[in-house]
Amino acid sequence: MHGNDEKELARLLRTAIAGDERAYGEFLRCAACLVRGFARRNVVQGGIDPEDVVQETLLAIHMKRHTWREDGPVMPWLHAIARHKLIDAFRRRGRRVEIEIGEIAETFAEPEPETVSNREIGRALDALTPGQRSVVAAVSVDGNSIVETAERLGMSETAVRVALHRGLVAIARRFGRD
Amino acid sequence: MDTNELIETLAADTRQPTAPLSFVWWGAAGLAIALAAVIFFATLGPRPDVAAAAETPRFLLKFVVTTTLGASAFGLARGLSRPGEDWRAAAPYLAGAAALLAIAAFVELLLLPHGAWSAKLVGMNSMVCLAYIPLIGIGPLAIFLLALRHGAPTRPALAGAAAGLLAGSIAATFYAAHCTDDSPLFVATWYTIAIAGLAVLGAAGASRFARW
Structure with missing residues (x-):
């Protein structure tokens, strides 16, 4: 398309x-x-x-x-x-x-x-809390689904979704309001 | 993170709900009016002779002007909060309130004897007007700045100024029910200064607070 x-x-x-x-x-x-x-x-x-x-x-x-x-x-x-x-x-x-x-x-x-650290957004991962970082990294870099990430990190699906969302909000905020 | 990884990550985050922007604007307007009403009735309240005043054209004209300004500023602020929206189409409506007020002031000059002009312009309540329109309007302005922050203004200062005009027009509508200076000359001078102050504050606030 x-x-x-x-x-x-x-x-x-x-x-x-x-x-x-x-x-x-x-x-x-x-x-x-x-x-x-x-x-x-x-x-x-x-x-x-x-x-x-x-x-x-x-x-x-x-x-x-x-x-x-x-x-x-x-x-x-x-x-x-x-x-x-x-x-x-x-x-x-x-x-x-x-x-x-x-x-x-x-x-x-x-x-x-194309490695994690040398894109601006990849670098912004460093600003996340450890919990958010592990979720965002599991979904983005390792390509896991929400369900797989939840299993791997021993979290509930909802908690994974919330952590992912908050992590992305934090990254976006870093770019928008510096 | 390469772009494809980013896309997969963003796609995994679809289920977090976000409030539609038009809903947020109408909610913000309702909340702002309610807040302004609370502050107005807690501090000033309407003038004692409000029922009698409501039958005089000068008193009523104040509300026509402030609500016209409010409606046009609402359209403009909403347009400026969406990327790619044609906000310039909404801008000319702002001239409506200004034109109404200019015509009214001109007619007032014709009706009044020369010697009464400055007394009507200065009035009795200019300091109350300059203090209370911003005081009633500051809470509504904060609400509209939150709405702008939820949106995505590509011209934050301009959007903030529109939000300031909107907050100022709501505050002035309430204040007009208190003020006994009904002359268009008074309104054109002091209301304008007070509302412009909120517009400047809105522009400064939004350029810091509504960046994205």
Whole structure:
């Protein structure tokens, strides 16, 4: 499926908001493709990884999905969030350039980018409480389901859901309000 | 965490309910009006001759102006709290209350003799107005800032200013029932200053508090 199908995106998001995980995953993958294109076109200077902007936008979409009007179009909403996060990324990098230099060097040293620690969002895991971190890591990095995570950590499903949600809120807060 | 892992993680978090934004705004408005009413009746209360005053056009006009402002500010604040929403379409309605008040002030100048202008403008209650509109409006403003924080304003300062106008219009509607200065000249001066103060406060508050 191609992401620029407005109607299909709206259908996926509507189903997702009703609680359908699979539709939500599909929606987020389409959104990621769209935002990736947008970020790559707009990030021309160094110091910002377009993929970080993609991830921060996905997190913002998730936290603010209730701000979409179900009878309204998806694309302008998605675009406004991506734009907001891109501007935010520029602003944040502008403020702490000296830290950023170290991080660029680190990325150069490790051309294989997809490990837990070298994405902005991965780094934000460090700010979580130990309980939240183990749940978020079990679901994200190890790819466990909620049920598997609950079994592995000896927690109830509800507790896993709550810890996951709070962990994501904490990560989003780190990006939104620094 | 790579992007696919992030997507799977977010998808696993679908079951946490979030309140729809329009519901939150209407709830916030109801709560803000109730809070303003409590503060108003606990501190000032309506003027003793409110029944007689309700038959004079100048008294009634105050409510027309403040509720017109409130309705347009509500639309604007709601629009500004959603990414990608066309809030510019809601902005011109703000001019409605301003135009009403400007016309009323102009007519008042025509009706009054020259010498009475400044007495009507200064009135008796200017300090009470400047103190109590912000006092009644500060709680509602806090509620609307929470609603903005629940939303996703891409222009937080502007959204906060709209929230301040909204809180100010609610406060001014209650205050108008107390105040005996009914001249549009008084309203155009002191109400405007008091409401503008709340708008500035809202802008400053939202740019810190409603970031995301």
